[in-house]
């Protein structure tokens with residue numbers, strides 16, 4: 243028997259993670275249809291589940307909780323377009339306690355400032371008794387979350403990003419505490435996050451930096467992407483083609499770094515012909531202090547991430 247996964251607060255990120263998981267389970271089912279004995283992670287990941295998955299570490303029932311009816315209606319459409327598994331997702335409004343009671347693993351995906359309200363609802367703490375709570379909330383620490391739930395609830399932090407939706411995500415998971423269910427919890431976590439991209443365990447002290455770098459990172463990358471395309475448009479390229487060239491080029495460069503492990507400086511040097519056009523463009527970028535601007539953006543986003551779990555200043 244598989245377990246029941248509840249996404250508590252199924253907005254942008256809840257949908258991204260759940261869609262990725264549903265797609266991955268569909269792909270696995272199809273693969274098993276053709277090669278029943280074989281199972282492996284489909285996307286190369288930093289950490290992957292070892293061995294064949296046990297049923298207990300695979301979700302088989304899905305509940306998505308939202309705050310408003312209109313969101314529920316929209317989600318229904320989103321998941322319906324995701325095959326039979328997608329259409330099995332139960333979408334609940336105003337019934338968080340029931341959802342958590344029926345779930346084994348709860349993925350907390352609400353806004354950080356709503357965590358208190360949601361977890362303080364009468365009956366919710368009892369419903370969380372002995373369960374695995376995975377929080378993706380930016381800035382909210384394990385000790386803050388632990389104080390809001392029963393001592394029997396196992397609290398883990400994860401920081402995924404929006405590309406999880408297309409199974410190209412990057413998720414950092416806090417180091418798991420020792421417990422009698424450590425191996426099962428680890429498998430459950432990897433069977434969610436390493437099937438929707440890469441997954442890496444890191445100490446919680448790095449979470450604000452990870453939030454800025456990989457959590458917010460897609461937004462920063464999109465600014466660079468948009469600006470490259472704008473440059474192409476400035477020089478007469480049609481908008482759609484400029485965007486395609488920019489996106490594929492960024493993806494190619496990123497993949498070369500990941501797959502070969504080659505330092506980006508080496509990849510840059512290989513493109514740069516002496517006296518050529520690349521060095522001319524690179525110098526223009528350096529004149530605009532592009533490196534310190536990008537690095538400072540990560541620094542400032544990290545500092546802001548650390549404030550997100552704190553009560554608002556009066």
Ligand SMILES: NC(=O)C1=CN([C@@H]2O[C@H](COP(=O)(O)OP(=O)(O)OC[C@H]3O[C@@H](n4cnc5c(N)ncnc54)[C@H](OP(=O)(O)O)[C@@H]3O)[C@@H](O)[C@H]2O)C=CC1
Pocket residue numbers: 250251252253254255256307308309310311313314336338351352353354356360378379380401402403404457458
């Ligand atoms: N966006 C991103 O790229 C990333 C975000 N995060 C973290 O993920 C979390 C969610 O972010 P994001 O997905 O962008 O936010 P969204 O606003 O898109 O999603 C929040 C969800 O919570 C639901 N919700 C609100 N009130 C309740 C309630 N009382 N009970 C149940 N559900 C409720 C909302 O439903 P409704 O709309 O109906 O009110 C909505 O579906 C944040 O904590 C953020 O820090 C982490 C990594 C990346």
Ligand SMILES: O=C(O)[C@@H]1CCC=N1
Pocket residue numbers: 380453454457458550
């Ligand atoms: O902007 C935010 O606060 C969230 C966390 C990381 C990405 N989005």
